[in-house]
Each structure stands twice: as structure tokens, then as C-alpha cells.
Amino acid sequence: MTHRNVLIAGAGVAGPTLAYWLGRHGMQATVVERTPVLREGGQTVDLRGAGRVVARKMGLEHTLQAYATREEGIRFVNAVNRTEAAFGSGAFGGRGPIADLEILRADLSRVLYEAAHPHTEYLFGDEITHLSDTGKRVDVAFRNGPDRAFDLVVAADGARSRTRDLVFGDTTDLRPVGLTTAYFTISRRPSDGAWARWHNATQGRTATLRPDNRGTTRASLAYISPPRGDERLAPDAQKQLLRRLFAGVGWEVPRILTAMDTADDADTFTLPPYGF
Numbered sequence: 001m002t003h004r005n006v007l008i009a010g011a012g013v014a015g016p017t018l019a020y021w022l023g024r025h026g027m028q029a030t031v032v033e034r035t036p037v038l039r040e041g042g043q044t045v046d047l048r049g050a051g052r053v054v055a056r057k058m059g060l061e062h063t064l065q066a067y068a069t070r071e072e073g074i075r076f077v078n079a080v081n082r083t084e085a086a087f088g089s090g091a092f093g094g095r096g097p098i099a100d101l102e103i104l105r106a107d108l109s110r111v112l113y114e115a116a117h118p119h120t121e122y123l124f125g126d127e128i129t130h131l132s133d134t135g136k137r138v139d140v141a142f143r144n145g146p147d148r149a150f151d152l153v154v155a156a157d158g159a160r161s162r163t164r165d166l167v168f169g170d171t172t173d174l175r176p177v178g179l180t181t182a183y184f185t186i187s188r189r190p191s192d193g194a195w196a197r198w199h200n201a202t203q204g205r206t207a208t209l210r211p212d213n214r215g216t217t218r219a220s221l222a223y224i225s226p227p228r229g230d231e232r233l234a235p236d237a238q239k240q241l242l243r244r245l246f247a248g249v250g251w252e253v254p255r256i257l258t259a260m261d262t263a264d265d266a267d268t269f270t271l272p273p274y275g276f
């Protein structure tokens with residue numbers, strides 16, 4: 001292997017994972033992350049399939065298990081909270097809606113970040129602004145730090161990667177599917193229990209409540225609509241819109257709408273693709 005000095009854009013999930021493996025194979029990884037600190041946002045993600053295999057090979061499975069939300073499954077409930085269908089975490093041979101290892105994205109990202117840390121240089125609060133491949137090395141200009149040269153540059157800066165655009169032109173080809181979802185964290189009630197609950201209301205509106213590993217409950221409100229840029233509205237306007245769209249919906253939705261106003265992460269949440 002001739003590549004020794006690798007720059008990775010993005011300290012999300014893929015970036016630190018790659019940095020870890022490069023370190024294991026004797027290469028120096030530098031990860032540049034646009035945000036000033038590791039991003040703590042996000043909701044529950046399931047770890048299964050290839051992701052689980054990689055976590056096991058990194059020796060992280062037990063650490064990640066310790067952060068699991070321990071959801072026992074998901075119930076689809078009607079407006080009076082009666083269960084219409086229930087799927088335990090082992091349903092469909094472990095390929096059902098809830099995996100046996102569900103973890104907050106923030107915990108997953110932090111565990112990966114820490115695993116790579118001993119062999120990785122992290123540059124927070126910076127990003128690549130120019131790349132020039134000489135054939136022997138890549139000359140890189142950063143927004144804040146000094147210019148540097150690397151043997152290889154890898155774009156792991158997410159679905160809307162600017163680094164990829166720097167190399168290939170505008171590659172962002174995200175096709176809106178017409179579903180908008182707001183996520184935020186609310187106080188837990190004993191009735192929230194260890195199961196996720198999902199309520200399908202009329203007119204393409206759904207609400208979910210999921211237990212997390214921090215003594216709080218993760219709420220989501222989703223609705224179907226033509227793409228119209230709701231995610232770019234200011235947080236207050238988003239809340240106003242959600243209150244209007246979900247007015248009159250039963251189940252726990254009035255509680256969710258009330259809690260949304262004081263949710264710790266509500267001032268920064270956006271609608272699609274995820275609540276940050």
C-alpha cells in the first residue's frame with residue numbers, strides 16, 4: 001500500500017470508521033469535520049447487517065450494546081392507544097422494524113470517534129475548500145487551517161457532501177419522497193414503557209414515541225406533502241406548521257405538541273431528512 005497519509009472529510013459514522021481501519025493498517029488518518037464539535041444530534045438507528053459485522057470486527061459490539069436503547073419492539077396503536085399490531089425486536093428473523101441493537105446516532109458516532117482517536121488527527125471546525133490532484137499527491141486548501149498535502153482524500157461528509165462536489169461537480173441528486181419528519185426529545189412518562197409506539201392518523205400523518213437510553217422519550221411527527229421547503233423554515237415557523245397540521249389528531253399527539261415547545265433540542269431541529 002503506497003497511501004500513507006489520508007485525509008477524510010466528515011466525522012460522522014463513515015469517517016471515524018475508516019480512520020480506525022486506516023490506523024489499524026499503519027496509515028495516518030486526518031479527519032476534518034465542519035462543525036466545531038462532534039455532532040450529537042439524531043435519533044435512534046439500528047445496527048445490523050454489514051454495520052454490525054464491522055462493529056464486531058472493531059471490537060466495539062459490547063461497548064455499543066452498553067448504549068443500546070433496549071427497545072423491546074414496536075406497537076402500532078390506534079387513537080385510544082389500543083395495539084393493532086406488535087412486532088418484537090426479534091420479529092422477521094431480526095430483520096423487522098426494531099433490531100435487537102438500537103442505539104442513538106449520537107452514541108454510535110461518539111463510540112466510533114473515540115475508537116479512532118488514538119491514531120487519528122481530528123480537525124474540527126474546518127472544511128476543504130479546494131483540492132488539486134497532482135497525480136502523486138493531493139494538495140488541499142482548508143477554509144481555516146493552512147494548506148496541506150495528502151496521499152489520498154476520502155469524502156465521508158454525508159449525503160450532501162460538498163467535498164464530493166469539489167471533485168465531481170454538483171453530484172447532489174436527492175429526490176424528495178414527499179415525506180417530512182420532525183424529531184425531538186420529550187420527557188418520559190411511565191406509560192411510555194420499553195416499546196416504541198407508532199400511531200397512524202388520517203391524511204398521511206403519523207406520530208411515534210420511542211424510549212431512549214437517557215431517561216427521555218424520542219418523539220417524531222411525520223406528514224406527507226409535496227416538497228415545498230418546510231425544512232428550511234425557522235424553528236418557530238416549523239413548530240407553528242406542525243401545530244396546524246396535527247391539530248385535532250388524537251392519541252398522544254396533544255402531549256407531543258405541548259412538549260415540542262420546551263424540548264431541549266427543539267430550537268435546532270429541522271424537518272427532513274433528520275432532526276438535528
Ligand SMILES: Cc1cc2nc3c(=O)[nH]c(=O)nc-3n(C[C@H](O)[C@H](O)[C@H](O)COP(=O)(O)OP(=O)(O)OC[C@H]3O[C@@H](n4cnc5c(N)ncnc54)[C@H](O)[C@@H]3O)c2cc1C
Pocket residue numbers: 009010011012013014015032033034035039040041042043044045105126127128156157158159161162163274275276
Ligand atoms: C446530526 C445527524 C443526525 C442524524 N440522525 C439520524 C437518525 O436519527 N436516523 C438515521 O437513520 N440517520 C441519521 N443521520 C444520518 C446517518 O447518520 C447517516 O446517513 C449515516 O450514518 C451515514 O453516515 P455518514 O458518515 O456517511 O454521514 P453522516 O453521519 O451524515 O456524517 C457526515 C459528517 O460530515 C460532516 N460534514 C458535512 N459537510 C462537511 C464538509 N464539507 N467538510 C467536513 N465535514 C462535513 C457532518 O457535519 C457530519 O458530521 C444523521 C446524520 C447527522 C449528521
